[in-house]
Amino acid sequence: MSSRLDLDLYLDLEVFVGPFDLLLTVLLREEVDLLELELAEVAAAYVTKLEESGEIELEVATEFLVLIAALLELKSRLMLPSADDELAELGPEEAVDELVARMLEYRRFRDAGQAVTDIFEQERGHLYRSAPLPSAFRRVAVENATQAYRPEVLGEAIGRLLEPPARPDLSHLKRTVSLRSRLSALRAVLEGDSEFDFDERFGREDRLTQAVTILALLQLHTEGEAEWSQEEICGPITISNAAAGPGKTAVGSPGYVATTEREAG
Amino acid sequence: MESDGALARTVEALLFLAPGTVTLTELADACDASEAQVGEAVTELEMELRDRDRGVVLRRVGGGFALASDPRAEQAARRLLAKPRTPPLTQAQAETLAIVAYLQPVSRPEIARIRGVSSESAVSSLLERGLIEESGRSRFGATIYRTSELFERVFGLEGLDQLPDLTAFDPTPEDERELRERLVAAGEQRSEP
Amino acid sequence: MESDGALARTVEALLFLAPGTVTLTELADACDASEAQVGEAVTELEMELRDRDRGVVLRRVGGGFALASDPRAEQAARRLLAKPRTPPLTQAQAETLAIVAYLQPVSRPEIARIRGVSSESAVSSLLERGLIEESGRSRFGATIYRTSELFERVFGLEGLDQLPDLTAFDPTPEDERELRERLVAAGEQRSEP
Numbered sequence: 247m248s249s250r251l252d253l254d255l256y257l258d259l260e261v262f263v264g265p266f267d268l269l270l271t272v273l274l275r276e277e278v279d280l281l282e283l284e285l286a287e288v289a290a291a292y293v294t295k296l297e298e299s300g301e302i303e304l305e306v307a308t309e310f311l312v313l314i315a316a317l318l319e320l321k322s323r324l325m326l327p328s329a330d331d332e333l334a335e336l337g338p339e340e341a342v343d344e345l346v347a348r349m350l351e352y353r354r355f356r357d358a359g360q361a362v363t364d365i366f367e368q369e370r371g372h373l374y375r376s377a378p379l380p381s382a383f384r385r386v387a388v389e390n391a392t393q394a395y396r397p398e399v400l401g402e403a404i405g406r407l408l409e410p411p412a413r414p415d416l417s418h419l420k421r422t423v424s425l426r427s428r429l430s431a432l433r434a435v436l437e438g439d440s441e442f443d444f445d446e447r448f449g450r451e452d453r454l455t456q457a458v459t460i461l462a463l464l465q466l467h468t469e470g471e472a473e474w475s476q477e478e479i480c481g482p483i484t485i486s487n488a489a490a491g492p493g494k495t496a497v498g499s500p501g502y503v504a505t506t507e508r509e510a511g
Numbered sequence: 512m513e514s515d516g517a518l519a520r521t522v523e524a525l526l527f528l529a530p531g532t533v534t535l536t537e538l539a540d541a542c543d544a545s546e547a548q549v550g551e552a553v554t555e556l557e558m559e560l561r562d563r564d565r566g567v568v569l570r571r572v573g574g575g576f577a578l579a580s581d582p583r584a585e586q587a588a589r590r591l592l593a594k595p596r597t598p599p600l601t602q603a604q605a606e607t608l609a610i611v612a613y614l615q616p617v618s619r620p621e622i623a624r625i626r627g628v629s630s631e632s633a634v635s636s637l638l639e640r641g642l643i644e645e646s647g648r649s650r651f652g653a654t655i656y657r658t659s660e661l662f663e664r665v666f667g668l669e670g671l672d673q674l675p676d677l678t679a680f681d682p683t684p685e686d687e688r689e690l691r692e693r694l695v696a697a698g699e700q701r702s703e704p
Numbered sequence: 705m706e707s708d709g710a711l712a713r714t715v716e717a718l719l720f721l722a723p724g725t726v727t728l729t730e731l732a733d734a735c736d737a738s739e740a741q742v743g744e745a746v747t748e749l750e751m752e753l754r755d756r757d758r759g760v761v762l763r764r765v766g767g768g769f770a771l772a773s774d775p776r777a778e779q780a781a782r783r784l785l786a787k788p789r790t791p792p793l794t795q796a797q798a799e800t801l802a803i804v805a806y807l808q809p810v811s812r813p814e815i816a817r818i819r820g821v822s823s824e825s826a827v828s829s830l831l832e833r834g835l836i837e838e839s840g841r842s843r844f845g846a847t848i849y850r851t852s853e854l855f856e857r858v859f860g861l862e863g864l865d866q867l868p869d870l871t872a873f874d875p876t877p878e879d880e881r882e883l884r885e886r887l888v889a890a891g892e893q894r895s896e897p
Contacts, residue, residue, distance in 0.1 A: 270627040306629075308653055312620045313627070346690050350682045355625055357680040358613060359605035362666075366600055369667040371582025372570065376832045377723035379528065380772070383785045387834065388853050393860035394790035400859070401868030403795075403802035407818055407887055408870075516757070517776075523759030524777030525784050527720075530832040533784070541784035556758070563756070564709070565749070566716030583710075584717030591718050591726065591734035641825030644794045660791070661825065 255295055255310075259287050266292075270313060280321050289314060289464040296425055311457040316348070318460075428455070428462035436472060436487045444474075444483040518544060518552035519559070523578075532575035532664065573663035574670055597640075603633040608658075611643050613677050615657040618649045622656075711737060711745040712752070716771075720760075725768035789833060790858055800826040801851070804836050805867055807884050808850040811842045815849075818887045820894035 255266040261282045262269050269288070272278045292310060379387065435447055448459050463485065466472040474485045521542050526533060538553070539546045553576055557569040566581050580588060589596055600608065607630050610622050622630045634656065637643045642665065646657040658671070668674065714735050719726060731746070732739045746769055750762040759774045773781060793801065800823050803815050815823045827849070830836045835858070839850040851864070861867065870883070 267628045270629075273627065308620045310629075312624050313629075316624060346687060349690055350687060351625060352627060353682050353686070354677065354680045355606055355609050355613075358609035358675075358677065359602065359607075361675050361680070362609045362612065363600050363602075363605045365666050365668075366605075369665060370597055371585040372568070372579040372667065373585065373588055373717075373721055374577060374579050374664065375527070375721055376530070376828055378831070378837060379530070379785060379834065382778075383528065383781055384834065384854075386782050387785050387788045388857055390786040391788050391854055391857035394858045395793065395860075397859045397861060397866070397868050399793065399798050400802040400805050401870060403798045404806055404870060404883075404887070407799060407803070408890055520757065520759045520774060521777045521780045524773035525759070525781060527760050527771070528773050528781050529784060530834065531789060537784060541780045543780070543783075559756070559758075563752070564713065565752075566713045566718070567720050567760075578720070580717035580721050581713060584714045587714045587734045587736070588718055588721050590736075591730060592721060635821070638796065639821050639823075639825065641794075641796070641829065644796075659794070661829070 255292055257288060257291055259284060266310075273317070280317065283317075283321070285314065285318055285321060286464050286468045288317075289461055290468050293425060293461065293465050307458075308454070311454075311461065315457060315460070425458055425462055425465075428459045429465060432459065432462050432466055432472065432485075436466075436485070441484060441486040444485055518542060518548060519556040522549065522552045523556055526569070526576055526578045529577075531660075532573045532577045534575040538576070570664075570667060571669045572667055573660050577664065601633070601636075603628075603630065604637055607633040608637055608642060608662075611637075611656050612658050612662070612671065612674055615671075616646050616655045617657075618653040618655050620653050711735060711741060712749045715742065715745045716749055719762070719769055719771045722770070725766050725770045727768040731769070788854060788858065794826070796823065796826040797830060801830055801835060801855075803887070804830075804849050805851050805855070805864070807880065807887070808864075809839050809848045810850075811846040811848050813846050814888070818891040820891045 257264060257266055257269060262272070262278055266288070269278070269283075273280055273283070292314075296307075378384070435442060444459075448456055451459070463472060463474060467474065470488050472485055473488050474483055476483045522538060525538060525541055535546050535550060535553070539549045542549055542552075544552075553569070560567060560569050566584050567578050568581055570577050570579050585596075588594075603626075606626055607622055610625055611617055614621070619630060619634055622634065634643070638645070638656075641659055641661045643656045643662065644659045645654050647655050649655055662668075663670065715731060718731060718734055728739050728742060728746075732742045735742055735745075737745075746762070753760060753762050759777050760771050761774055763770050763772050796819075799819055800815055803818055804810055807814075812823070812827060815827065827836070831838075831849075834852055835855045836849045837852045838847050840848050842848055855861075856863070
C-alpha cells in the first residue's frame, strides 16, 4: 500500500517535537496552544526540506500552504494589537471567533464521521450478488453492445503505469512556483525599494504565487532580511528592508507579545 | 391480483439477474409497464420479502433497487466465498468520507484544511475501497473527489439526500461557549506582562 | 421451527450470493451444520420458493444447488440486459482493465503488484459489468482474469491486436513479457515507501 504521508516533515520546536501532521492534530485537539507555537520555524523547516529536494510537488505544497496560511491568519489575529482601546478589545475577540469557527467546523465533521461509521456498521452485513450473467443473456448483451469507450484510455493507463516514480516527470503538473524564484523576486524588489506594499507588487499574481511569496517572506523574516507590518486586520501589508527599520506591527513575528502598546498606554 | 403478482415476479427476476442497481425507468421499460405499476410491484415484493424473512431483501439504493443478502447470513457467506470481512472505517477515513459526502465535489487541500491534517492516506484507502472517486482537477491542480455509486450501495442510501442533515452535527451553544472561554483565557494569559 | 427457518435463510443467502453451483458439503461447511440439516433446509426453501411463485427458483444442478431466474421473466430480462451499462471508468478501473487487456491472462495479485495498491474493488466492478471474466486459477490458487467479448464491443475493437500500441509511451516494450516485467518493476517502485 502506498500510504505515505504528504508532508514528510519532522519538526523539532520548543513546544512540540514530532511530525507536522501530528502537530496539526494536537493543535486542533487543543493539546498545544497556537500562541506558543513559532510558525516561522515550521515554515523554515519546510523551506529547508524543499531546498534539499529541489522540487515542489504542487499538490503537497498546496496542502502545506493552505494549512500554514490558516494557522498564520489565526495566530496573527490572536496577536494583533490596536492603537484604539475599543478596537483592542475587538481584535482578539474576532480572532477567537475565527478559531472557534474552525474548531467547530472540525467538530461537525468529526461527529458526521461518527455517524458515517455507524451507518457503515449497520449496513455492511448486506452483501450484493456479483455473478456473471447466464450465458443466454450474456449473448444478448454482447450483440447489442455499441462502442462506449475510447481504446486510447487503455494505452494511456498503461503509459501511466509504466512510468517509474524514480524518474519523476513533472509534465503532468499544470505549473509550479519555485520558492527560490520568489525569494529572488522579493530580494530584487527590496534592493530597489526599502519599503513597498505587498498588494501593489504582487496583487496581480495568482493565488499560488502569492502564497509562495508569503512563504518566501517568512523565510526572509527569519533570516533578518525583511520586516513586514499590517496596520489593521486584512489591511494592506507593508514590507520593508530590515536595515531600513521595522514597521509598527510585526505580524507573524515569533514570540512577539501583542499587547505592548496597550501596556504602554 | 394475478397480474400484479406476475409483475412482482418479473421484477424479482430482473433484480436477481442485473449487475448493480436498476432504476424504476429501466424496470418499466423492460417489463413493458408503467412506472406506477412497476413501483407498486416493487413495494409488493419488498413487503413480501420482509414478511417471509428469508435470506434475500430488497433495498432502495443509489436511486434504484437491488437485491441483497440478509446481514444475519454474513458470516456464513464470508466462509463460503472465502472473503474476509471488509475492515471497519478508521476515524481518519470516516471523517474524510463525511467531508467528501457532504461537501462534494471537494479537493484534498480542502479536506486537509477542515481536518487540520494532511489526508492522503485516508483519501487513498477510500479510493481503493471504491467509496470515493476522482471527479477532475481544481484550478490549482488539486484532485477533486466525490462519492461513488458503491458508496450509496454500501451505505444503503437511496441518494445523497438520505444522509443525516449536516445541521444535526452542529455543536451545541455550550460547546461553543466552553471553547471560547478557554481560548480567551489562553489569550489573556499571554497578554499579561 | 425457528432454527430450521434460520438455516433456510442462510442457505438462501448463500445460493443468492454464490456465482455458481454450491454443493451440499460446501453449504454445510459454511453454515456450520450437518449435511442432513442443510439438506432439509434446502428442501424447505425449494418448496417455499415454488409456493410463492415469484421470480427466483431453486435448481438442483450438477451435484449441487443454484438459484436461477424464473423462465417466464426471460423476455423482460433480455430487454433489460440488452443494453449493457457503461458508466465512465474511474482511473482505478481504467488501469485495472488496461493491465488485464495487455497482459491477459493475469492474476489479481499481479494486478495489485503493478498498480501498487490492492485492486479488489476495481476488479469486482469490472467483473460485475462483464468487461473482464475469470479464466481459471493460477498454480498458486489465485483467480486469473481475461477480457470478455463485451469488452471488445464496448471499446470498438475487432480483436485484441487492435489495442492501441504503446509507442507513444517511451521506452516501448518489445513484447508482452517485457511489458509485464517493466510494469511490475514500476509498480514495485511505486509501492515502496
